[in-house]
Amino acid sequence: MEQEKQLIGPIGIFDSGYGGLSVFKEIKKQLPQYDYIYLGDNARVPYGTRSFEAVYEFTKECVFKLFDLGCNLVILACNTASAKALRSIQQHDLPPGKKVLGVIRPTTEIVKAFTTSNKVGILATTGTVKSESYKIEINKFNPEIEVFQHDCPFWVPLVENNEMDTEGAKYFVEKDIHKLLEQSQDIDTIILACTHYPLLLPIIKQFVPEHINIISQGPLVAESLKTYLDRHPEIDSKSSKNGSMQFFTTDDPRDFESKAEIFFGQKIKADHIKVS
Known part of the structure; x- marks a missing residue:
């Protein structure tokens, strides 16, 4: 029973910076009961002009950090990461029982x-x-x-x-x-x-x-996630539901907090995290 409890964790939401907060805002609106961890890789933003190899490596590091934090499902709330890294991670890198979805x-x-x-x-x-x-x-x-x-x-x-x-x-x-x-x-x-x-x-x-x-x-991704969890009860059952949120950034958390409100629509508290 104890081992089963350890398998339950929050849904991870990753973005290269702040933009994914606009998607997270819609997800939280439609699915408020779940626990979430948001990770912004602000120290290495922007991703949009980087090579496929760099985006893949950075995204993989952040996804695996979210796995380490207990997430079983991670949403790449970033178009660049979804375009340049999602398929490779899905095909080559996923540990058993872990899932990664994108926004495209x-x-x-x-x-x-x-x-x-x-x-x-x-x-x-x-x-x-x-x-x-x-x-x-x-x-x-x-x-x-x-x-x-x-x-x-x-x-x-x-x-x-x-x-x-x-x-x-x-x-x-x-x-x-x-x-x-x-x-x-x-x-x-x-x-x-x-x-x-x-x-x-x-x-x-x-x-x-x-x-x-x-x-x-945002609304389309949130609706798609809702449908996905309905279709995959084995993932839904491993997603904890206490309505909590945590925010992490690879850069200055105070700076992240000051800008996050623009995207998320409310004040948040963030902590610094190392991913590599």
């Missing part, structure tokens, strides 16, 4: 419900665009959908520096949306394929025509 598949599985023109736009980091993960996953489920991509390297710094309401933010958002939409006049759905981007939604809506659907990942 829940989004790509459902995109068909939003588009009638079968022309879908992706706004993402450079790393996610280069990986072509969204194209691959969307076409795996819906080969008839044509995918157009554009990377937005300035959007993450704008959000992390709380510059969302500035003229500079408007300039870059308008410029990048224009570059995406000029690829096809028939795009009727845009996926915000970075967890930072929903914080720019008020500005994004100013420059996206009203007939175009804008998809934020």
Whole structure:
């Protein structure tokens, strides 16, 4: 019985920094009963411009740290990590009884419900665009959908520096949306394929025509996790349910706390952690 108790643990949520908190916020809203540990690898951010090998190694270290902290299920609430590291970790590195899920598949599985023109736009980091993960996953489920991509390297710094309401933010958002939409006049759905981007939604809506659907990942990932736990009672039964949250960062916890509220919508307390 004691051994069985030790197998029960919180759900781990990993991101390279703060953006995953916007996904965690939605997960917590839909599944408040579970225990969670959030880990942000802020000391090594950004992941978006790093090589596949670096992102894989960093992500694996953080995932295994969450396993060490008792997590049996880890969500990669980071598009770059999901694009560059998830499949390798799932195929080669998972210990028995441990699971890792990403944020790309829940989004790509459902995109068909939003588009009638079968022309879908992706706004993402450079790393996610280069990986072509969204194209691959969307076409795996819906080969008839044509995918157009554009990377937005300035959007993450704008959000992390709380510059969302500035003229500079408007300039870059308008410029990048224009570059995406000029690829096809028939795009009727845009996926915000970075967890930072929903914080720019008020500005994004100013420059996206009203007939175009804008998809934020948080609610979709939360709903997908709920469905996953319903379908996998063996994982659900190993997930503790006391409604608790812990936050860890590989960088300065005070700095993490000050910025986390922008993404999570409430004040949090964080602790420093070493992962390597």
